[in-house]
Amino acid sequence: MFALRCSAYLCKMFDNSERTEIGAMGEFGLIQHLSQHFEVKNSKTFKGIGDDCAVIDCGDHFGLLTTDLLLEGVHFDLSFHPLKHLGYKAISVAISDIYAMNGMADQVVVGLGLSNRFSLEAVEELYAGMQIACEHFGVDLVGGDTTTSQSGLVISMSAYGRVAKDKIVYRGGAQVGDLLVVSGDLGGAYMGLQILEREKRVFLEVPNMQPDLEQYDYIVGRQLKAEARKDVVELLKILDVKPTSMIDVSDGVASELHHLGKASGCGFHIYEEKLPIDSQTIDTALSFDLNPSIVALNGGEDYELLFTVGQTDYEKIKTMPDFTVIGYATDVTSKNMLRTKSDNQFEIKAQGWPDSQ
Ligand code: ADP
Numbered sequence: 511m512f513a514l515r516c517s518a519y520l521c522k523m524f525d526n527s528e529r530t531e532i533g534a535m536g537e538f539g540l541i542q543h544l545s546q547h548f549e550v551k552n553s554k555t556f557k558g559i560g561d562d563c564a565v566i567d568c569g570d571h572f573g574l575l576t577t578d579l580l581l582e583g584v585h586f587d588l589s590f591h592p593l594k595h596l597g598y599k600a601i602s603v604a605i606s607d608i609y610a611m612n613g614m615a616d617q618v619v620v621g622l623g624l625s626n627r628f629s630l631e632a633v634e635e636l637y638a639g640m641q642i643a644c645e646h647f648g649v650d651l652v653g654g655d656t657t658t659s660q661s662g663l664v665i666s667m668s669a670y671g672r673v674a675k676d677k678i679v680y681r682g683g684a685q686v687g688d689l690l691v692v693s694g695d696l697g698g699a700y701m702g703l704q705i706l707e708r709e710k711r712v713f714l715e716v717p718n719m720q721p722d723l724e725q726y727d728y729i730v731g732r733q734l735k736a737e738a739r740k741d742v743v744e745l746l747k748i749l750d751v752k753p754t755s756m757i758d759v760s761d762g763v764a765s766e767l768h769h770l771g772k773a774s775g776c777g778f779h780i781y782e783e784k785l786p787i788d789s790q791t792i793d794t795a796l797s798f799d800l801n802p803s804i805v806a807l808n809g810g811e812d813y814e815l816l817f818t819v820g821q822t823d824y825e826k827i828k829t830m831p832d833f834t835v836i837g838y839a840t841d842v843t844s845k846n847m848l849r850t851k852s853d854n855q856f857e858i859k860a861q862g863w864p865d866s867q
């Protein structure tokens with residue numbers, strides 16, 4: 511309704527005379543575009559934008575800094591997401607990026623946007639979940655900010671951690687021939703969400719019908735209460751394995767492979783038959799007429815760790831039940847390829863946020 515007159519001293523960073531749709535740029539294109547004019551000025555800023563965390567030179571170790579935003583209606587639906595689980599998940603999501611750098615999380619700060627729709631008891635539930643996560647992961651909640659929101663619940667979570675300088679692992683670093691490994695199993699969180707959304711639709715039509723989610727307990731749990739893989743970082747240390755590259759699986763393996771490949775300058779070949787998928791995920795995907803392998807590749811929100819190791823480390827990891835070798839790094843020109851169970855080959859496109867390939 512009114513235009514803000516800019517002062518002359520506000521230099522013009524961008525020279526766009528026409529309207530550009532953000533959706534057409536993709537998430538990475540947008541971040542790159544917005545951040546291109548920000549130079550690193552402080553000598554202690556060791557690495558800025560581009561990895562799971564920013565890296566700060568603290569002398570004898572590196573500090574790791576990361577932030578995540580969770581918005582009601584975008585990242586969670588309070589009609590089926592219990593606030594206690596949400597509090598736990600918010601901490602997990604933030605510190606998962608620190609584990610993705612092979613580090614340990616120490617502190618979190620929480621920004622909250624609340625409307626008067628929320629009672630004290632509701633916010634207490636959210637914080638009870640955060641407290642359980644802080645205890646479980648050994649993290650201190652050391653601050654935050656609280657404000658009113660007119661667009662539902664907003665949770666902004668920032669985390670700080672540390673890693674020994676010689677142990678840090680970046681997204682870039684995979685070498686041709688390295689083995690591609692994933693922890694845990696894939697696609698469960700996505701199928702859990704499909705179940706919860708289906709039951710919500712049923713409930714809206716027949717309000718007296720209470721859903722029976724018992725047979726979906728594992729996948730629903732994967733969606734509602736994500737578990738950051740601190741234990742994987744601890745296990746890698748015990749095994750004396752330092753991955754050559756690593757990322758956490760927030761948007762789905764297909765998208766994360768794209769990030770690892772882009773940062774490392776390589777491609778990946780993966781085998782459909784190797785994808786670790788829980789039987790509950792498989793059964794539920796099939797009942798929705800979905801291909802379980804596609805769910806595993808594109809589902810997202812698994813918060814597993816996806817990493818590469820040199821072939822010489824194979825002996826150390828091969829008997830670990832929680833690690834699955836799903837493929838290997840190839841020359842960049844080979845792109846990211848999936849070899850199917852029927853021995854066909856398909857290029858893996860990153861799905862993630864709009865057009866992120
Ligand atoms: P992740 O999924 O691991 O949280 P993202 O894909 O959200 O990572 O972000 C990729 C990189 O871009 C990170 O280094 C992150 O700090 C940076 N980034 C994301 N959004 C912004 C933004 N709005 N401004 C500047 N940097 C950003």
Ligand code: MG
Nearest residue numbers: 562607758760
């Ligand atoms: Mg990440």
